[in-house]
Amino acid sequence: MSCPSFTELCTSNAATALRDHLAGCPRCRAIVARVEASETPTDLVAAPASHVVGPPPQPGGVWTFWTPTSDEYLVGAVIEAASTELLIIPLLSDTTWATDDDVVLSADVLGYPTLAPIWGADHVLIEQAAEPVDALSEENLALLYAAYDAFFSGEDLPYPGGSPVIGERDPRIAAHAALAEGLRPVFAPWVELQVAEELGPVVAQKRSDRDLDLEELEIEDAGIETSTWMAFEAGEIDPYVAIPANGMVRALGKLGVLASRRVLDLARASVRANYRGDDITAAPAMARRRHGVAPTARPDPEAAAKAAEKYADALAKEMGL
Amino acid sequence: MTEVEYVAARAAILAGDEPPASLLEDCRRRVVLLIRHAALPAHYSPYGVWSEEATEEVYADWVAVRLVERGQLRAMLQRAPALRVFRRMVETSVRQHLIDGLKRSQATNLYERVVELLEGGQFTSSGTGPGRLWRLVHGSAEPFGGDDRRLLAIAWSLGEFRVIRYDLTARKLSPLLGSEELLRFVVGMLEAGGMTAATIVHALRLRFGLEEDQPLGELEEALHATNAPDPQEAPVIAELVTATLAELTERQAKVLMATDDVPVRELAIQLGCSTGTISHERGRIADILGRLGADAPGVLNQVLETLFQQNV
Numbered sequence: 196m197s198c199p200s201f202t203e204l205c206t207s208n209a210a211t212a213l214r215d216h217l218a219g220c221p222r223c224r225a226i227v228a229r230v231e232a233s234e235t236p237t238d239l240v241a242a243p244a245s246h247v248v249g250p251p252p253q254p255g256g257v258w259t260f261w262t263p264t265s266d267e268y269l270v271g272a273v274i275e276a277a278s279t280e281l282l283i284i285p286l287l288s289d290t291t292w293a294t295d296d297d298v299v300l301s302a303d304v305l306g307y308p309t310l311a312p313i314w315g316a317d318h319v320l321i322e323q324a325a326e327p328v329d330a331l332s333e334e335n336l337a338l339l340y341a342a343y344d345a346f347f348s349g350e351d352l353p354y355p356g357g358s359p360v361i362g363e364r365d366p367r368i369a370a371h372a373a374l375a376e377g378l379r380p381v382f383a384p385w386v387e388l389q390v391a392e393e394l395g396p397v398v399a400q401k402r403s404d405r406d407l408d409l410e411e412l413e414i415e416d417a418g419i420e421t422s423t424w425m426a427f428e429a430g431e432i433d434p435y436v437a438i439p440a441n442g443m444v445r446a447l448g449k450l451g452v453l454a455s456r457r458v459l460d461l462a463r464a465s466v467r468a469n470y471r472g473d474d475i476t477a478a479p480a481m482a483r484r485r486h487g488v489a490p491t492a493r494p495d496p497e498a499a500a501k502a503a504e505k506y507a508d509a510l511a512k513e514m515g516l
Numbered sequence: 517m518t519e520v521e522y523v524a525a526r527a528a529i530l531a532g533d534e535p536p537a538s539l540l541e542d543c544r545r546r547v548v549l550l551i552r553h554a555a556l557p558a559h560y561s562p563y564g565v566w567s568e569e570a571t572e573e574v575y576a577d578w579v580a581v582r583l584v585e586r587g588q589l590r591a592m593l594q595r596a597p598a599l600r601v602f603r604r605m606v607e608t609s610v611r612q613h614l615i616d617g618l619k620r621s622q623a624t625n626l627y628e629r630v631v632e633l634l635e636g637g638q639f640t641s642s643g644t645g646p647g648r649l650w651r652l653v654h655g656s657a658e659p660f661g662g663d664d665r666r667l668l669a670i671a672w673s674l675g676e677f678r679v680i681r682y683d684l685t686a687r688k689l690s691p692l693l694g695s696e697e698l699l700r701f702v703v704g705m706l707e708a709g710g711m712t713a714a715t716i717v718h719a720l721r722l723r724f725g726l727e728e729d730q731p732l733g734e735l736e737e738a739l740h741a742t743n744a745p746d747p748q749e750a751p752v753i754a755e756l757v758t759a760t761l762a763e764l765t766e767r768q769a770k771v772l773m774a775t776d777d778v779p780v781r782e783l784a785i786q787l788g789c790s791t792g793t794i795s796h797e798r799g800r801i802a803d804i805l806g807r808l809g810a811d812a813p814g815v816l817n818q819v820l821e822t823l824f825q826q827n828v
Contacts, residue, residue, distance in 0.1 A: 200604035202549040259594055268595050288591040291725065295665075307587030328530055328594050358665040362673030 197266065251321065252276050255336040257286065257305065257329035260319050263453065264380045270305075272331055272339055274316065279456040280385055281324065284316045284339055285378055292370040293357030298342045305329055310356065311339060313346040315375060317382040320455045322516075384453040391430075393468055394461035399428035401450045412449045417442025433469035434462060435502045440509035454514035462510055463503035470499035517542040522599035529593055540579065542599075546606045547575045555607070559689055560614040578613045616725070618680050623692040623726050630720075631713045633695075633702055642710075651710040652703065660709030664722065667715070671723035674704040679724055692724070757818045764801070771797045773823050 198220060199213055210217065252258050252273045259268035260283065271283035286300070287310040293299050298311040331339070342352045360367060390400045402412070414424050419442050426432035434443060443462075444454070452458060471494060517525075517538050525539045550556050551566045561570045583589040588609055596602035634641070634650045641650045649659055660667070677697050680689060693701060705716050720726065764772065767787060771794060774783050784791045805816065 197604065200546075200600060200607050202546055202553070202603060202607065203600055259597075261597070266598060266601050268597055270591075270594050288588065288595070302587055305587075305590070307591045325597070326530075355665075358668035358672060360672065361669045362675075364675030365672045366676050367672055 249327070252281055252324045252327070255331045255333070256327055257331060258283075258327050259325040260323045260381055261325045262319075262323060262381045262384060263451065264383070268325055269378070269381045270309075270328065271319075272311065272336070274339065274343060276321075279321055279460060280318045281321055282316060282318050284311050284313060284343065285381075286311055287374070290356070292367045292374065294367050294371070295352060295355035295357055295359040296346060296371075297356040298338060298352065298354065299356030300335060304331070304335055311342070312371070312374060312378075313339075313342045313352065314371070315378050316343055317378070318385045319381060320385050320388070320453060320457055322453060322455045323381070323384060384455070385457070387452070388455070388457045388461065392461070393430050393465040394434065394458065395427045395430045395432075395465055397461055398447070398450065398452070401452060402428070405450065407450065412446040414442060414446055417445060427465070430465070431469065433466055433471060433502075435466045435470070435506040436472070440506065440513045444510060444513040454516060456516065458514070459507040459511055459516070463507050466503035466506050467496075467499045470494045470502055472498050472502055517599065519599050522602065523597075526593050526596070526602075529590070535589060542603070543579070543583075543606050544575050546603055547571060547578070547610055550607060550610065556611065556614065560611075560618065562617065574610070574614065577617075578610050582609055582613050615680070618689065619692060619724060619726060622680060622689055623720075623724075626692060626720060626726075627713065627717050629691065629698060630702065630716050633698060634713055634716075638699075639702075639706065646714060647712060649710040649712060650706060650716075652706045655706055656709050658709050660711050660715065662708075664718075667719050668722045670705060670708045671701075671719045674701060677701065677724075692726075693720075757815060757822060761819060761822065767793075768797050768801050769823055772801055773820065 199209075199216065203209065203213070253276050254273050256273045257270065258273060259270055261268055270286045270288075272286055273281050273283055275282035286305065288307055290299050290308050290310040293310055296312070296314050298313060300309040300311060302308050338354060342354070345352050357367075387401055387404070388397055391397045402409075409421055409424060412424075415421070417439055419438055423432060423437050424446075427434055427438055447454070447458065521538060522542075525536050529535055529539075548571060551571050556566070558565050561567075562573060563570045592602060592605040592609065596605055638653070639650050640653050641648050643649050651657060662670075677693060677700075679692055701720065702716055705711060705719055711719075761769075767789070770787055771783065774786075778786075780791045780794050784794050787794070
């Protein structure tokens with residue numbers, strides 16, 4: 196998270212109100228130590244998971260996007276919209292670092308000049324869309340589409356926003372790297388849900404990334420045995436029958452996985468892949484079946500799908516989706 | 517301003533309302549606190565010291581240039597869901613505004629410095645006057661033939677430069693680009709081909725964003741302005757709006773209300789006059805707005821708003 200504002204550090208109770216941040220930030224500790232108190236502090240507000248009222252994001256829409264690890268919104272143009280995710284191009288208010296891989300939208304588009312780093316286009320979860328703030332004209336949307344297609348085809352942008360980079364010492368190279376760095380947290384919630392096609396392995400990867408022990412997920416409080424959870428992470432067990440929805444959501448929360456439709460899709464996939472319900476269709480009888488070989492159980496796809504939906508519904512309810 | 521008040525103000529402004537006085541007052545307070553707590557050095561001040569007058573001037577200039585003219589209030593509000601985030605952005609914006617001002621103030625004699633450097637014996641030239649073409653002694657004799665994009669690309673390729681330096685001993689700022697940095701820039705540019713001094717200065721301006729902001733005095737710019745006025749100036753603006761409406765003729769008012777989308781010929785037909793008359797009326801409108809100070813975006817917006825309300 197970014198440092199508090201300077202004047203926030205000047206507040207009377209900065210040392211206590213900002214304790215967590217100050218513990219890890221020598222710059223801010225030094226400021227707090229040097230300045231006198233004078234200001235009423237404001238609440239520390241985490242990025243809200245706002246419930247968007249109105250139509251969902253559509254291509255051409257300009258929205259703000261939030262991410263759990265930043266207190267600032269990103270403004271971006273929606274290029275593609277699906278049920279679980281959006282492809283966006285960030286719109287930045289500082290155009291200083293424009294190159295020929297960027298588009299610069301003039302002030303009459305959003306009210307201020309905007310840098311659209313085409314190379315920075317990526318996906319976010321649809322739940323990260325916080326609020327609509329504007330809409331691009333068809334002309335400007337077409338401009339971004341053309342730039343996007345050109346860039347990812349390795350061609351020159353039709354209307355580049357800046358001059359080309361012709362030398363390695365050009366500071367814009369580093370500036371773009373820093374911009375990409377700054378954008379990464381916004382795309383992280385989507386990226387971390389793409390590492391597998393089932394929820395279990397996704398959770399395993401996330402837990403590994405965060406170096407968390409199973410105890411920290413508090414799964415036993417929800418009546419889930421460790422071996423069961425491990426089997427779930429390995430993609431070997433049906434979470435519908437083995438892991439209650441409330442326990443799953445609590446564990447996902449501990450892991451910092453964003454509640455999203457993508458998680459529901461992954462959970463459905465986990466159920467379908469591992470469903471061993473009551474409605475088992477026996478394998479067809481073989482004319483010359485060898486003695487002692489049992490028929491292979493084959494789950495009923497319809498029953499598996501129903502179970503997957505039930506589990507997804509339960510998770511959605513727990514997640515407040 | 518409380519968090520709740522901020523959230524309400526943010527939603528209202530993003531929906532098109534004018535900024536409330538409480539939000540601007542909070543911004544002003546940020547500026548005062550930044551200065552009071554020495555977060556901005558004295559040489560950032562336009563007067564070299566932070567007096568009350570300097571503080572107010574900086575605040576007013578920042579509001580006019582950044583928040584209103586450049587639309588940065590909207591940009592910041594979109595990105596700041598919470599008051600603390602907004603305040604942080606305000607601080608950054610004020611600081612950047614002052615730095616940009618320093619760059620401009622320290623770049624006033626740039627052309628003379630470049631000419632002096634070129635004439636110092638390290639370069640060779642051909643021609644005379646403004647068209648005098650400078651090149652490196654052992655460099656290409658070919659004149660640079662690229663456009664602005666190419667010129668800027670070369671300027672960027674020269675790497676980082678320290679634009680502003682503050683000499684603590686002398687207690688003063690160096691000119692934009694110290695002597696060594698300026699020499700490095702000039703040599704780097706001339707490696708791309710022969711250039712006039714003006715071309716090199718143009719490259720400097722492009723590279724370091726030194727283009728002077730155009731004053732919002734022209735009709736076209738004013739017509740495109742969309743930002744709201746400072747509520748603290750509301751009584752003054754109200755008087756200007758009234759005076760402007762009083763001086764405009766009916767036709768001038770109609771011309772003023774016509775958007776850019778309407779071609780001059782079509783507007784002329786609508787108003788039953790010639791296209792020449794439309795051009796003439798536009799000239800007069802510009803005179804009136806300029807004379808009354810009504811070409812400021814906030815005033816003109818209110819003039820137009822009033823006209824359209826009366827036109828319903």
